[in-house]
Amino acid sequence: MTSWIDFWDRPNAVYVNQRNLDAHFECLTRDLEHFVPVGGRKVVLDFGCGEALGAERLAKGCSTLYLYDAAPAVRRRLRKRFAHNGRIIVLDDQELRQLDTGSIDLVLVVSVIQYLRKNELVSLLQSWHRLLRQSGELIVADVIEPGTPIILDAASQLRFAWSNGFLMPALAGMARMFFSDYRELRRKAGFAMYPAGEILELLREAGFDGAGLPRNPGPGRHRRAYRGRKLADAPA
Numbered sequence: 720m721t722s723w724i725d726f727w728d729r730p731n732a733v734y735v736n737q738r739n740l741d742a743h744f745e746c747l748t749r750d751l752e753h754f755v756p757v758g759g760r761k762v763v764l765d766f767g768c769g770e771a772l773g774a775e776r777l778a779k780g781c782s783t784l785y786l787y788d789a790a791p792a793v794r795r796r797l798r799k800r801f802a803h804n805g806r807i808i809v810l811d812d813q814e815l816r817q818l819d820t821g822s823i824d825l826v827l828v829v830s831v832i833q834y835l836r837k838n839e840l841v842s843l844l845q846s847w848h849r850l851l852r853q854s855g856e857l858i859v860a861d862v863i864e865p866g867t868p869i870i871l872d873a874a875s876q877l878r879f880a881w882s883n884g885f886l887m888p889a890l891a892g893m894a895r896m897f898f899s900d901y902r903e904l905r906r907k908a909g910f911a912m913y914p915a916g917e918i919l920e921l922l923r924e925a926g927f928d929g930a931g932l933p934r935n936p937g938p939g940r941h942r943r944a945y946r947g948r949k950l951a952d953a954p955a
């Protein structure tokens with residue numbers, strides 16, 4: 720396996736069981752509702768949405784919730800899961816490219832940028848900027864600071880597993896990951912980490928006024944989140 724998209728396109732041990740997935744999305748969705756309150760009419764793009772188990776709940780605050788994930792197998796599952804919900808639209812690569820300029824109120828990018836090369840991130844920041852209305856907002860979350868010891872991530876996962884009743888499967892999952900090709904892929908494909916100053920600089924270069932958020936949405940409390948608002952004099 721050579722790319723992160725291939726990794727996410729296949730079964731993997733990141734979420735150790737259904738309970739883990741449910742607890743993850745329960746926590747994440749509760750936090751994201753702050754940006755998408757129930758009863759709202761926002762047009763939202765969840766970029767790199769993964770299994771998106773909270774999408775129906777989030778869609779209650781949207782007129783349209785677009786889900787995009789680069790992994791085709793993920794998109795197939797999403798299409799099946801949300802076929803009955805008229806507010807949720809699953810996009811493929813081409814449909815994403817065809818979204819109208821200035822048509823989105825909020826772009827969510829949670830736990831994705833670690834899998835992107837810097838030039839991909841730069842180009843994506845520009846396309847999110849294009850998609851957002853002038854009053855729109857970009858949220859980039861679950862950003863890992865360089866130098867974050869792997870033990871901090873592991874401890875956070877185990878604490879979350881403990882409080883949600885899947886500690887033993889989580890320990891077994893960690894052991895499986897340790898002996899899998901995950902570490903090799905991380906070395907080959909890269910695993911991007913950014914200090915706050917660099918993210919804020921990249922946001923500014925893409926035409927956003929960026930700021931750190933007080934709390935990262937989702938279970939990884941030690942990770943960072945940022946919001947970007949379009950600068951008034953930003954490049955079109």
Ligand SMILES: C[S@@+](CC[C@H](N)C(=O)[O-])C[C@H]1O[C@@H](n2cnc3c(N)ncnc32)[C@H](O)[C@@H]1O
Pocket residue numbers: 723724727728747766767768769770787788789790793828829830831834835937
């Ligand atoms: C850790 S999961 C995050 C899922 C969800 N956003 C969450 O926070 O639970 C990372 C997701 O990013 C997707 N992804 C990886 N590279 C991507 C890219 N270049 N474009 C879009 N999605 C990507 C993967 O397919 C995977 O579903």
